[in-house]
Amino acid sequence: MAQVALFAALMAVLGLIPKIDLPMGVPITAQSLGVMLAGVLLGPKRGFQAMALFLLAVAAGLPLLSGGRGGIGVFMAPSAGYLIGYAPAALIAGAIMRAVPQRSPGVIAVGAFVAALVGGLLALHLFGVLGLMLLAHLSLKQAVIATLAFVPGDLIKCVLCALVTHTVARGLPDWQFGGRRA
Template identity: 50%
Template structure:
């Protein structure tokens, strides 16, 4: 029990550290950040429940005002701003990523890659798209917003590949450290 709490807190801290990686600003109002890499790793390493809990802890600490979201933001404003859809989708993305890791028992790297792509792209993007659409001016159509998400795809695919490499390295060094496979 204590080990789980420690790992959940550790991965919430990892998400906070990854938020300090300089962001790439886009006209959409949603920057390209390394935070989604943290969400991927939470699910891949910790599994579905612990991964989602780590992300929820990260979100709770950010909501309390600690400036641990990208760009040094904190408080409640980011939870209702242009990035809100992505933020609200993080726990779901971590859960789905972890669930795939837990259920699919093939080689670690390919499963981690697929899990990260499904959880943090196919599941997370609809949250972000709907969040942007709800905050967009009335003239902005949902398909236009969905098409504009393509700018995030290359970076997220690179992050998914990096997460798979980290998972494979962890599994080789200490198989028991990949809790999603325990």
């Protein structure tokens, strides 16, 4: 339970980093890195729970999103698809990380990059595209083109996730990545 609360708090801290507003109504934030880390380090179940707890706090009105946003209204904005995708993206990243062999910190780091790429980038952007189509009334093509603005930064976040995971693997060799049982 403590790890779930800790990663929900990490998401809040990442929300303190200023956002970069884009014309489509979806800002660039550091919080997708928190989604990646939650899935990779906590696993599918606890990563999902951490993101659900964070989103519950946001829905309750706490200004935890980048730019001090919060409240139920953020789930009606063009960025709502990305927000709703936080929990499933962490779940997917955690499930992939659980399948990674834990032979060495290098192997774990490569697995973390792949898990962050599939869960924290592809799955999260799938939800984002759906949100843009529904709430911003963009066509599929327009929504996909709009979400491409995030890909370079999110690739950097995937690398950061792998580096953090490599550091944890070296410093805490008994850590159970992907929420594995010992």
